[in-house]
Amino acid sequence: MPAAALPQVLPDRCTGCGRCVAACPPHVLWLEAQGPEGQWRKLSVLHDPAGCTGCARCAVVCPFDAIEMVRVRAPERP
Numbered sequence: 001m002p003a004a005a006l007p008q009v010l011p012d013r014c015t016g017c018g019r020c021v022a023a024c025p026p027h028v029l030w031l032e033a034q035g036p037e038g039q040w041r042k043l044s045v046l047h048d049p050a051g052c053t054g055c056a057r058c059a060v061v062c063p064f065d066a067i068e069m070v071r072v073r074a075p076e077r078p
């Protein structure tokens with residue numbers, strides 16, 4: 001079943017520390033170098049959205065509040 005919410009990394013806040021990458025159980029986050037040549041910086045990127053369970057561990061562990069969980073489908077009805 002697809003995740004109810006997916007992490008959205010806020011580029012202005014992400015320092016590329018990698019804690020979210022280490023905390024993600026299915027390993028669907030990785031660090032990617034972005035930006036112009038010579039000025040690149042590392043950012044966390046969700047490379048496999050289909051493999052994300054929506055557990056939010058990445059958002060909880062981020063020391064810089066750089067990850068928001070964004071709802072992608074309605075919650076299950078009881």
Ligand code: SF4
Pocket residue numbers: 009013014015016017018019020021043044061062063064065066067
């Ligand atoms: S834990 Fe936060 S600051 Fe560190 S790489 Fe992940 S999103 Fe970026």
Ligand code: SF4
Pocket residue numbers: 006007023024025026027028029046051052053054055056057058059
């Ligand atoms: S919500 Fe969970 S499964 Fe998805 S990227 Fe974050 S830690 Fe990984």
